[in-house]
Amino acid sequence: MRRGTRPARSALPFRQVRRTRTVERERWQPTTWTARWRRQGTLAGVSCATWGHGPFGRLPDRREWQGALARVWPTRASKSVEARGWVRETPTVRDHMEVSRGLWLRRWSAGDVPAVLTAFADPLMRGQATEPVTSVEAAERWVSSQSQRWRAGSAFAFAVVDGQDTVLGNVAVGAIDRRHGTGWVSYWVTRAARGNGVASRACRSLARWSFDDAGLVRLELGHRVNNPASCGVARAAGFAVEGLQRQKLEYDGVRFDVEMHARLATDADPDRITTV
Structure with missing residues (x-):
């Protein structure tokens, strides 16, 4: 040379x-x-x-x-190294996808602040955020935190929307451990969307996305034993019951047991199970 x-x-x-x-x-x-x-x-x-x-x-x-x-x-x-183009810590993943006819998952955006504030006004939503979302500023911080975690690759949250882009809920996979390929699933839906299977369908799509796009192997979730609706969502999304964590959570001075569920990438997909 x-x-x-x-x-x-x-x-x-x-x-x-x-x-x-x-x-x-x-x-x-x-x-x-x-x-x-x-x-x-x-x-x-x-x-x-x-x-x-x-x-x-x-x-x-x-x-x-x-x-x-x-x-x-x-x-x-995930910041300086990826910015220089050396190593991509977070894989390229889809940020929107169709769940079923008229139901979509997409990333949260700044335009969703009013919908977030309305959703958290429901008393049943208490405890779904690290801080009370009772003001526009708090809703903006909530939306901003979802974007920050997405960019860092530590959590991926999707807004569940209908064909008119109306927010119906949220599904997310967080606490991602890249070494072991695990993540923690959470979900909530607005009052108007409950009872229509929105959460279970969105959770099934999130699980497939976590396995196919994010490369995870095991997904976990938990719910209080006095929340049968959440248990139904977990089961419908293919999450098997694995055990009970006694008195794990405390609300208003009362401690609650938490039932644990998990789904593996090798488990049967509920959407693809056929009955004979």
């Missing part, structure tokens, strides 16, 4: 170099991570010898980089 020429990108090991633009020219220089790798011989506590032979070993591949970066900076990996 002649001096002053730039090597072909395809000829370079993955993430070995990065391109830095200057006013006069383009030049190539080792990344901070690569420099640290070769200087210290370790990354995230793993010896470079683990990935090859020789004095420095080979550079890790894409999956190995992703795991190492996640161990060093779990939250920063």
